[in-house]
Amino acid sequence: MSPVTVQVPAKVNLQLAVGAVRPDGFHELVSVFHAVSLFDEVTVAPADALTVTLDGEGAGEVPLDRDNLAARAVELLADRLGQSPNVHIHIRKGIPVAGGMAGGSADAAATLLACDTMWRGNTPREMLRRLGAELGSDVPFSDLGGTAIGTGRGERLAAVASVARFHWVFALADGGLSTPAVYRECDRLRDEAGDDIPAPAPREELIAALRAGDAPALGAAMTNDLQAAAISLRPSLRDTLLAGTAAGAVGALVSGSGPTCAFLAADEDAAKSVARSLEASGTCRTTRVAYGPVSGARVLPRLWNSESGAV
Ligand code: ATP
Numbered sequence: 001m002s003p004v005t006v007q008v009p010a011k012v013n014l015q016l017a018v019g020a021v022r023p024d025g026f027h028e029l030v031s032v033f034h035a036v037s038l039f040d041e042v043t044v045a046p047a048d049a050l051t052v053t054l055d056g057e058g059a060g061e062v063p064l065d066r067d068n069l070a071a072r073a074v075e076l077l078a079d080r081l082g083q084s085p086n087v088h089i090h091i092r093k094g095i096p097v098a099g100g101m102a103g104g105s106a107d108a109a110a111t112l113l114a115c116d117t118m119w120r121g122n123t124p125r126e127m128l129r130r131l132g133a134e135l136g137s138d139v140p141f142s143d144l145g146g147t148a149i150g151t152g153r154g155e156r157l158a159a160v161a162s163v164a165r166f167h168w169v170f171a172l173a174d175g176g177l178s179t180p181a182v183y184r185e186c187d188r189l190r191d192e193a194g195d196d197i198p199a200p201a202p203r204e205e206l207i208a209a210l211r212a213g214d215a216p217a218l219g220a221a222m223t224n225d226l227q228a229a230a231i232s233l234r235p236s237l238r239d240t241l242l243a244g245t246a247a248g249a250v251g252a253l254v255s256g257s258g259p260t261c262a263f264l265a266a267d268e269d270a271a272k273s274v275a276r277s278l279e280a281s282g283t284c285r286t287t288r289v290a291y292g293p294v295s296g297a298r299v300l301p302r303l304w305n306s307e308s309g310a311v
Pocket of ligand 1: 061062063067068069070091096097098099100101102103104105107108138176177179256257258
């Protein structure tokens with residue numbers, strides 16, 4: 001069995017509508033997911049034990065034991081396919097850790113595909129996504145990529161066809177935000193306000209803007225019901241959002257549960273200019289320029305190995 005490498009993208013939620021808490025404790029969601037060109041690469045290889053190593057973004061902040069979502073993905077698929085879970089997983093991280101961009105979910109999706117390929121499991125992708133949903137609500141989208149509407153916990157997906165390319169700037173913060181803590185804060189703020197919680201639904205103007213490739217209309221239609229909670233826990237995010245808007249972004253919002261902020265730019269040059277202004281503003285740790293949509297998890301071709309001569 002030869003090592004297999006899978007590349008997998010980060011996501012941003014163009015819309016995150018959070019409904020009431022369901023009897024199972026999850027919130028009813030409508031999420032418009034959009035895959036962007038920040039990637040993790042996950043390589044799996046046979047080993048004597050299940051081990052995880054990691055380099056790149058946030059090395060030192062990610063668990064390297066069985067708590068790593070990639071390790072849990074190996075165990076889940078090995079159990080289904082009757083394989084040994086003795087696999088070495090190496091993660092090259094380009095997705096900010098605990099940044100609201102689904103980095104852990106991305107690694108789980110990549111690991112399922114990489115192990116299935118290495119073990120020649122021939123598991124249909126739809127089945128891999130269903131398995132992925134057992135590990136986390138965002139895992140199926142990390143496998144699918146593109147742009148898609150997620151319902152339920154976010155795991156039931158319908159692809160949105162869009163030929164346009166959108167240009168993004170991501171402002172990375174110091175330290176992460178815990179997704180459960182942000183949901184708890186959202187519930188607390190709602191209890192305090194006492195408002196009715198409407199059933200979540202996709203915004204028609206957002207889907208129309210996506211289909212038309214209209215960046216200003218998309219920027220105006222983006223919403224995130226977790227944004228107030230993320231700002232409540234990390235008030236400095238307000239300054240980051242204002243700085244990006246002042247720099248000419250046509251849309252600005254907290255990505256998922258934060259603290260990464262996402263800025264939509266009119267074109268590639270505008271994105272570079274927004275990134276420069278954000279860095280100069282001192283309201284974020286650093287920035288990344290990216291585009292979307294991009295495809296989901298995919299197996300990378302093996303490179304020529306000059307030592308062994310193997311391909
Ligand atoms: P989401 O957007 O899905 O809510 P996130 O992008 O905010 O997630 P992650 O990068 O997935 O956050 O990390 C959340 C936590 O999950 C981290 O603090 C880390 O302890 C844990 N974790 C487990 N496995 C991984 C992994 N492979 N990569 C990153 N974090 C992981």
